[in-house]
Amino acid sequence: MRGRHRARQVVNFLNLSTPLGLLIAVIGRARVRRGEHGLLYAHGYRVRFPVAGAFTVGNVVLTAQREGYLTGALLRHESRHATQYAYCVGLPLLVLYVLAAGVSLVICGHPASWNVFERLAHLEDGGYQRHPVRWRRRALDRAGRPQSESLPR
Secondary structure (H helix, E strand, C coil), rough: CCCCHHHHHHHHCCCCHHHHHHHHHHHCEEEEEHHHCEEEECCCCCCCCCCCCEEEEEEEEECCCCCCCCCCHHHHHHHHHHHCCCCCCCCCCHHHHHHHHHHHHHHHCCCCCCCCHHHHHHHHCCCCCCCHHHHHHHHHHHCCCCCCCCCCC
């Protein structure tokens, strides 16, 4: 394991985000095992919230899917969220994430598309699409152009 992953692992344990992730895994009756980059994978999560293919709390990546689901771009996306917990001193990230999701909803009607945390974790790696801002979408609709031409990068 690289030093940065070990440091993230220690920081997220001390800031209590990883213990919270493990508690959520137990409540959701997920099977926890060690994964790559100092992460813990919690497969078989049974609670229907949040609605996502996978989500991260501290260094714990939770998913309702079977083992083998957390690979490639999705795993890199969730790993970036684990790093965000370390940078945000753990649990404050939860409040900041909800606020960012609210801002994104106001901007485009989707909680992830303009969420700064999802964008920093590489939005597309997490399976999210980019949505245009509402006021731009309305202006383009009035101009008669299809929305697919107006998606910002």
